[in-house]
Amino acid sequence: xxxxxxxxxxxxxxxxxxxxxxxxxxxxxxxxxxxxxxxxxxxxxxxxxxxxxxxxxxxxxxxxxxxxxxxxxxxxxxxxxxxxxxxxxxxxxxxxxxxxxxxxxxxxxxxxxx
Amino acid sequence: xxxxxxxxxxxxxxxxxxxxxxxxxxxxxxxxxxxxxxxxxxxxxxxxxxxxxxxxxxxxxxxxxxxxxxxxxxxxxxxxxxxxxxxxxxxxxxxxxxxxxxxxxxxxxxxxx
Numbered sequence: 090x091x092x093x094x095x096x097x098x099x100x101x102x103x104x105x106x107x108x109x110x111x112x113x114x115x116x117x118x119x120x121x122x123x124x125x126x127x128x129x130x131x132x133x134x135x136x137x138x139x140x141x142x143x144x145x146x147x148x149x150x151x152x153x154x155x156x157x158x159x160x161x162x163x164x165x166x167x168x169x170x171x172x173x174x175x176x177x178x179x180x181x182x183x184x185x186x187x188x189x190x191x192x193x194x195x196x197x198x199x200x201x202x203x
Numbered sequence: 204x205x206x207x208x209x210x211x212x213x214x215x216x217x218x219x220x221x222x223x224x225x226x227x228x229x230x231x232x233x234x235x236x237x238x239x240x241x242x243x244x245x246x247x248x249x250x251x252x253x254x255x256x257x258x259x260x261x262x263x264x265x266x267x268x269x270x271x272x273x274x275x276x277x278x279x280x281x282x283x284x285x286x287x288x289x290x291x292x293x294x295x296x297x298x299x300x301x302x303x304x305x306x307x308x309x310x311x312x313x314x315x316x
Contacts, residue, residue, distance in 0.1 A: 093246055121302070132207070133292070133306040148303075182246070192304065194239075194246035 091117050093185050095195035102173055103203055110168045110198045112183030118163035119185035123192060124156075127180040139166055173202045205230045207293050209307035216283055216314050224278040224310045226267075226293035234295040236260075236269050236276040237304070241290045250278075250291070283314045 092115040102108050112122060121140050125133040137153075139145035139160035147153045155177075157169040166185075170177050178201050184192040210225040228234065235254045239247040251260030256271035265280045276293060293307040 123302070123304075130308060132308050133304075135303055135305075138302055184247075191249050194241075194248070196244060196246045 091185075091187075091191075091193040093119075093183065093193045093195040095181075095183055095198050097198060098196065099199040099201075101201045101203065104174050105172055108170045108173055108200060110170075110181055110183075110200075112166045112168070112185065112195055114164045114185040114187075114193070117185075117187050117193075119166075120163065120188055121186045122160055122166040123184045123186075124158060124166075124168050125182040125184070127182060127197075133182060136168075170200065173200070175202045178202045205234075205295070205297060205305055207295055207305055207307035209291075209293050209310050212290075212309075212311035214310060214312045216312070218285055218314055218316050219282045220314075222278070222280040222283045222287075222312065224291055224293075224312070226276045226278065226307060228274050228276065228293075228295050230274075230295055230297060230305075232298045234297050235301070236267070237294040237296075238265070238267055238276070238278050239292040239294060239306075241292065241309070243289070247292060283312070285314045285316055288312055288314045 094113045096111045124136045127133045136151045137145040137147045145158040160166040182197040184194045186192045206229050237252045238250040240250045241247045251262040253260040253269035259268045267278045290309045290311050292309045294304045
């Protein structure tokens with residue numbers, strides 16, 4: 090089946106630093122990738138949708154200058170949390186899709202900002 | 204707004220017990236409904252789906268029926284196994300935006316031998 094990986098699986102950083110999270114589709118080309126965030130005991134919330142080679146579309150309430158998304162190739166998307174603060178600590182999950190098929194999810198990245 | 208509500212976990216069962224995980228939704232129009240499963244250390248996987256009222260989705264012994272009258276999509280399995288231990292997420296997409304999955308909070312299932 091289709092596999093999506095994320096790196097790193099967890100990261101701890103100091104407040105004010107930037108953190109980059111990678112999402113890769115390992116055995117298929119992903120025309121669309123999605124980034125979600127999950128706070129403890131809450132739902133996964135869609136943050137943004139990105140299509141390869143174009144700008145990401147952000148959901149209402151998500152700061153595009155804080156959460157930079159790059160989808161430069163059909164197998165890689167990155168999420169950069171800029172100037173991270175403790176309130177950005179969360180579980181970030183990506184998914185990838187080829188054309189109009191099923192979304193395949195990565196295992197997630199846990200971010201802790203001190 | 205559009206949302207999904209799931210029963211809180213964890214749900215703890217003995218092997219071969221009957222499983223029900225409740226899911227209800229609020230949505231405009233005619234949503235499609237999904238159950239995803241997340242095994243430890245892995246990404247969410249689509250377990251089953253239903254796209255219209257009275258449809259029954261099924262996979263790996265799990266079933267869920269799209270009940271428009273009660274806005275529900277409860278997950279059931281007749282006899283659970285230890286290997287079914289995972290977190291289960293109910294989700295929906297709206298007819299006018301099939302890209303956006305709206306998830307419930309997830310329900311952890313623990314099955315003991």
